[in-house]
Amino acid sequence: xxxxxxxxxxxxxxxxxxxxxxxxxxxxxxxxxxxxxxxxxxxxxxxxxxxxxxxxxxxxxxxxxxxxxxxxxxxxxxxxxxxxxxxxxxxxxxxxxxx
Amino acid sequence: xxxxxxxxxxxxxxxxxxxxxxxxxxxxxxxxxxxxxxxxxxxxxxxxxxxxxxxxxxxxxxxxxxxxxxxxxxxxxxxxxxxxxxxxxxxxxxxxxxxxxxxxxxxxxxxxxxxxxxxxxxxxxxxxxxxxxxxxxxxxxxxxxxxxxxxxxxxxxxxxxxxxxxxxxxxxxxxxxxxxxxxxxxxxxxxxxxxxxxxxxxxxxxxxxxxxxxxxxxxxxxxxxxxxxxxxxxxxxxxxxxxxxxxxxxxxxxxxxxxxxxxxxxxxxxxxxxxxxxxxxxxxxxxxxxxxxxxxxxxxxxxxxxxxxxxxxxxxxxxxxxxxxxxxxxxxxxxxxxxxxxxxxxxxxxxxxxxxxxxxxxxxxxxxxxx
Numbered sequence: 080x081x082x083x084x085x086x087x088x089x090x091x092x093x094x095x096x097x098x099x100x101x102x103x104x105x106x107x108x109x110x111x112x113x114x115x116x117x118x119x120x121x122x123x124x125x126x127x128x129x130x131x132x133x134x135x136x137x138x139x140x141x142x143x144x145x146x147x148x149x150x151x152x153x154x155x156x157x158x159x160x161x162x163x164x165x166x167x168x169x170x171x172x173x174x175x176x177x178x
Numbered sequence: 179x180x181x182x183x184x185x186x187x188x189x190x191x192x193x194x195x196x197x198x199x200x201x202x203x204x205x206x207x208x209x210x211x212x213x214x215x216x217x218x219x220x221x222x223x224x225x226x227x228x229x230x231x232x233x234x235x236x237x238x239x240x241x242x243x244x245x246x247x248x249x250x251x252x253x254x255x256x257x258x259x260x261x262x263x264x265x266x267x268x269x270x271x272x273x274x275x276x277x278x279x280x281x282x283x284x285x286x287x288x289x290x291x292x293x294x295x296x297x298x299x300x301x302x303x304x305x306x307x308x309x310x311x312x313x314x315x316x317x318x319x320x321x322x323x324x325x326x327x328x329x330x331x332x333x334x335x336x337x338x339x340x341x342x343x344x345x346x347x348x349x350x351x352x353x354x355x356x357x358x359x360x361x362x363x364x365x366x367x368x369x370x371x372x373x374x375x376x377x378x379x380x381x382x383x384x385x386x387x388x389x390x391x392x393x394x395x396x397x398x399x400x401x402x403x404x405x406x407x408x409x410x411x412x413x414x415x416x417x418x419x420x421x422x423x424x425x426x427x428x429x430x431x432x433x434x435x436x437x438x439x440x441x442x443x444x445x446x447x448x449x450x451x452x453x454x455x456x457x458x459x460x461x462x463x464x465x466x467x468x469x470x471x472x473x474x475x476x477x478x479x480x481x482x483x484x485x486x487x488x489x490x491x492x493x494x495x496x497x498x499x500x501x502x503x504x505x506x507x508x509x510x511x512x513x514x515x516x517x518x519x520x521x522x523x524x525x526x527x528x529x530x531x532x533x534x535x536x537x538x539x540x541x542x543x544x545x546x547x548x549x
Binding site: 092125126129138139 | 213236238239240241257258
């Protein structure tokens with residue numbers, strides 16, 4: 080079971096509290112986790128990654144195991160702690176100021 | 179007695195304000211979608227309980243929300259706006275070419291007759307249509323594909339399509355406006371478009387009378403006379419009596435003819451409203467006095483409306499989608515400011531009072547008149 084922590088706005092949009100738990104087939108990558116997330120919560124499509132390019136939106140970050148994985152390839156394996164469910168995969172809204 | 183429902187989009191959420199026909203006591207609901215920018219909310223003329231809302235953020239992109247019960251509950255619908263074919267390029271601020279790229283939805287215009295049909299004006303400028311209640315969106319590529327498209331360039335707010343007007347007497351005719359390309363008209367339901375900017379004069383572009391390149395801020399129409407259009411341009415208030423084929427300036431005695439909003443009285447097609455703003459470099463009212471100007475002659479002769487509006491130390495702006503009129507017997511006028519006030523007049527602008535004073539910056543105001 081993969082654990083995913085969403086930022087507040089996306090938790091509200093998906094109408095969930097706390098962590099999201101997802102069944103994801105191995106290999107466990109950013110892409111496979113996000114595919115599973117969007118399949119279960121279609122309203123999140125386009126909010127984490129761009130519809131057309133499937134690239135991470137610029138002000139969204141991916142953290143896990145105290146590492147910033149934002150610039151990793153979407154097809155790189157996520158840490159085993161995430162794949163085994165011991166640690167969550169964090170989707171974070173970047174601290175980016177704004178109005 | 180009839181009711182009114184005012185739909186307000188702000189930088190940090192949406193608000194819905196309702197009142198009876200007197201329009202003195204208001205119930206305020208919100209913020210809805212707190213923390214998100216709400217560029218526009220509008221109800222379907224064919225089904226007032228059907229509302230569409232544009233929700234976006236710099237972090238999480240664009241969402242479209244739909245309500246089937248007048249705003250009590252909402253559901254996210256389709257948010258994929260894909261340009262048809264190779265997007266091509268438009269002009270950038272520095273004169274270079276830049277690929278068209280979707281940024282956000284500025285304006286949602288529901289069909290006059292079909293609740294499930296709604297049009298979206300987006301940045302970078304294009305017109306999209308949904309015929310399934312917002313679940314899926316298709317571009318009308320003939321607009322962006324107009325031969326002048328590669329010469330369009332953004333205004334300070336972006337290359338946005340912000341105005342969509344339907345001709346109630348001719349289902350195949352529509353008008354749109356883009357900052358800073360100008361106004362366009364279709365006579366074949368959106369397949370092809372022609373620029374309708376003859377008579378506009380813009381000193382801030384190399385050819386002041388160019389076919390395109392004008393920074394049109396807003397166009398308004400009275401339903402009973404769809405060939406008569408009123409325009410607030412970057413500078414100049416304009417009027418057309420031939421569906422945009424030509425325009426003449428009607429700024430008349432306005433103290434400044436820069437501004438963003440323009441609207442038409444619900445029952446008097448020659449009565450129009452603007453909010454003069456000092457200049458393109460100082461986006462606030464002249465002398466710190468917030469004044470709506472009304473013309474009862476379709477332009478040229480204007481009177482200031484000040485009762486109930488701050489007449490000192492007021493330095494807010496009123497953005498292009500932030501004025502609306504109701505269709506009660508005594509026409510109500512509404513506008514919102516970047517200072518977070520939403521003002522209402524229940525007597526066609528003679529007297530004003532704030533519905534609310536301290537919202538986030540107001541981006542859009544629409545009003546529904548309900549049975």
